Amino acid sequence: MDLGNLMAFDPTHHFESVPSSRQELTRACLEKGTELVQAIANAVFALPSTDDPDGPIVRLPPPTTALPREKHLPKPKPPTKWELFAKMKDMPLISSSGMYSSGLSIVLAGIKQHKKDKRVFDEQTGTWKRRHGYDRVNDDKDIPIIEAKLSDGNVIRTALIAEPGEDPFSKRKAEKKQRLAATALPITGTHGEAPKKASKEELQNVAGMAATATASGGKFDKKLPGEKPAKHAGKYRKFLPVVEGKGMSSQEQTAKILDQLMNKSSHGMLDAVTMFNVKKEKQRRKEKEHKTSSAASKLKPKKKSLKKSSKKKH
Amino acid sequence: MLKIKTPKTQRAKRAVEKRAPKLVESGKKTLILHGTKTSDVLNTVLTQIYHLKRDNAVKYTKKNENIRPFECGGETSLEFFSLKTDCSLFVFGSHSKKRPNNLVLGRMFDHHIYDLVEVGVDNFRPMESFEYDKKLTPRIGSKPFFAFIGDGFESVEELKHLKEVLLDLFRGEVVENLNLAGIDHVFVCTALSSSTVFFTHCALRLKRSGTAIPRMELVEVGPSMDLVVRRHQLPNDSLKKEAMKTTTGQPKKKIKNVSSDVLQGKIGKIYIPDQKVGGIALSNDVKGLKRERREARKTKVVGENEAKKRKTASK
Numbered sequence: 001m002d003l004g005n006l007m008a009f010d011p012t013h014h015f016e017s018v019p020s021s022r023q024e025l026t027r028a029c030l031e032k033g034t035e036l037v038q039a040i041a042n043a044v045f046a047l048p049s050t051d052d053p054d055g056p057i058v059r060l061p062p063p064t065t066a067l068p069r070e071k072h073l074p075k076p077k078p079p080t081k082w083e084l085f086a087k088m089k090d091m092p093l094i095s096s097s098g099m100y101s102s103g104l105s106i107v108l109a110g111i112k113q114h115k116k117d118k119r120v121f122d123e124q125t126g127t128w129k130r131r132h133g134y135d136r137v138n139d140d141k142d143i144p145i146i147e148a149k150l151s152d153g154n155v156i157r158t159a160l161i162a163e164p165g166e167d168p169f170s171k172r173k174a175e176k177k178q179r180l181a182a183t184a185l186p187i188t189g190t191h192g193e194a195p196k197k198a199s200k201e202e203l204q205n206v207a208g209m210a211a212t213a214t215a216s217g218g219k220f221d222k223k224l225p226g227e228k229p230a231k232h233a234g235k236y237r238k239f240l241p242v243v244e245g246k247g248m249s250s251q252e253q254t255a256k257i258l259d260q261l262m263n264k265s266s267h268g269m270l271d272a273v274t275m276f277n278v279k280k281e282k283q284r285r286k287e288k289e290h291k292t293s294s295a296a297s298k299l300k301p302k303k304k305s306l307k308k309s310s311k312k313k314h
Numbered sequence: 315m316l317k318i319k320t321p322k323t324q325r326a327k328r329a330v331e332k333r334a335p336k337l338v339e340s341g342k343k344t345l346i347l348h349g350t351k352t353s354d355v356l357n358t359v360l361t362q363i364y365h366l367k368r369d370n371a372v373k374y375t376k377k378n379e380n381i382r383p384f385e386c387g388g389e390t391s392l393e394f395f396s397l398k399t400d401c402s403l404f405v406f407g408s409h410s411k412k413r414p415n416n417l418v419l420g421r422m423f424d425h426h427i428y429d430l431v432e433v434g435v436d437n438f439r440p441m442e443s444f445e446y447d448k449k450l451t452p453r454i455g456s457k458p459f460f461a462f463i464g465d466g467f468e469s470v471e472e473l474k475h476l477k478e479v480l481l482d483l484f485r486g487e488v489v490e491n492l493n494l495a496g497i498d499h500v501f502v503c504t505a506l507s508s509s510t511v512f513f514t515h516c517a518l519r520l521k522r523s524g525t526a527i528p529r530m531e532l533v534e535v536g537p538s539m540d541l542v543v544r545r546h547q548l549p550n551d552s553l554k555k556e557a558m559k560t561t562t563g564q565p566k567k568k569i570k571n572v573s574s575d576v577l578q579g580k581i582g583k584i585y586i587p588d589q590k591v592g593g594i595a596l597s598n599d600v601k602g603l604k605r606e607r608r609e610a611r612k613t614k615v616v617g618e619n620e621a622k623k624r625k626t627a628s629k
Binding site for chain 2: 004005006007008009010022025026029030032033034036037038040041042044045046049052054055056057058059060062063065066067068069070071072073074117119121128
């Protein structure tokens with residue numbers, strides 16, 4: 001009998017002759033079946049039961065017939081990256097699921113689980129204080145008195161014994177500042193600049209910059225992936241064309257220069273006077289262009305009509 | 315090489331974990347399908363088995379022509395289906411002249427075929443043909459009783475195998491706690507000869523008897539059929555060993571801290587763990603204290619005033 005499976009099995013019964021009719025067969029089978037089921041039921045009801053609103057609940061023993069598993073036994077998972085890191089940092093082990101952590105805990109066995117307590121007993125004030133933050137342990141402002149001892153030859157200098165003649169509190173402050181300055185922001189001052197990291201853009205332009213040093217302007221250099229070609233195409237100076245061709249005429253060029261000069265001298269806010277003057281000049285120029293033919297005006301020497309002083313004759 | 319897909323969402327992760335191998339396994343699911351040709355009888359058999367195992371069975375309706383469980387290459391489809399539906403039991407029905415009303419009951423281990431039993435169905439009587447009191451109908455999901463009658467189940471290997479497979483098929487989940495009021499039905503299998511088993515399904519009626527244990531009465535309810543064992547395939551030894559591995563063989567943990575005394579009986583020591591001093595909240599940073607502080611100050615001031623009054627009075 002296998003109670004765990006609610007199975008009863010009678011090996012002793014033996015059909016001498018198969019009963020002829022079907023009904024006979026079923027009847028006989030049911031009879032035997034009833035016997036067996038009764039036997040199981042007797043055993044099951046005999047087990048200690050707990051009462052429940054639905055009915056009496058009985059704890060069944062585990063099944064005795066060995067039946068094959070559905071899937072293989074679970075293999076212990078290797079520790080994840082976080083778990084290895086936690087082990088290295090001595091962090092406490094938190095098991096996510098009871099089943100798999102058994103394998104994992106074997107793997108990570110032997111780690112010390114200590115936590116840094118948030119509350120620490122402060123010897124100075126004799127109370128429990130935070131480790132970091134407001135109202136913390138070993139804070140400088142909690143020290144009320146620093147003894148000043150007359151300096152002996154053999155006195156061991158400690159932090160809380162001050163030299164007479166100097167302010168120990170400000171001295172502590174200064175020391176702390178210095179200590180923190182070393183680890184905090186890298187403001188180097190006279191120590192020299194912190195090495196500046198080359199940015200991505202700079203690295204890409206390096207090849208172009210170095211190309212200017214070569215005789216051929218970097219045209220035949222092998223290009224590495226990621227390097228941009230040289231920005232400047234090669235020309236570094238611009239000469240005005242000898243013969244007037246496409247582009248701006250010389251008059252237009254001078255007008256442009258004039259405008260730039262005017263804008264520079266006005267310092268941002270163009271006052272009304274200068275604006276008026278500039279507008280008038282533009283108008284005059286336009287009129288002149290319309291009057292004279294374009295071919296004739298090209299060959300004429302530059303005439304800056306604004307400069308009235310040029311007309312003056314000494 | 316197939317790429318191993320790691321689940322990217324929590325939902326997918328949960329689905330994968332449901333199908334992952336567990337230490338203590340829950341009930342096996344059954345896959346019911348049929349081959350190219352099935353007879354009427356076989357169709358009803360398959361549907362009735364499906365009804366018996368409603369919650370944890372999957373029934374396929376299409377004809378599958380390339381499934382031949384007993385042949386070497388013919389089981390790939392079965393294994394694929396098993397993988398997809400996460401079923402480790404299957405019932406495959408087919409009908410041919412050589413093997414009429416053929417039923418192959420099989421088990422899988424790790425979604426590969428573990429063992430097979432091929433049975434022929436004779437004298438099938440469906441559930442509908444039985445007349446009984448409707449109140450006795452067994453509920454789906456209730457744990458069944460099993461009764462195996464006949465020495466054939468011990469002596470004949472094929473019948474032994476069949477017994478195991480039938481047990482596995484109809485067992486349902488292995489539970490620890492059983493509600494005695496929920497005892498519903500029993501499967502009765504009788505070995506008629508060395509190759510035939512009379513299989514029937516009955517409902518249980520608990521009758522009042524004199525003692526606390528009720529009297530059982532069997533009423534035939536479910537399908538009844540004659541199973542003729544035709545072929546069977548046992549698992550090879552290594553696979554069997556692998557599948558039968560359990561964790562119960564490990565030595566049980568010793569119960570610590572229990573000793574018995576003649577006078578006092580069972581003794582155990584109570585160990586109080588260390589107080590987690592670091593974990594206690596500081597009293598000065600609880601926000602609710604503001605009101606208390608105010609009131610405390612008020613009472614203190616009042617107390618001081620009184621003290622002052624007393625002092626002046628005493629003077």
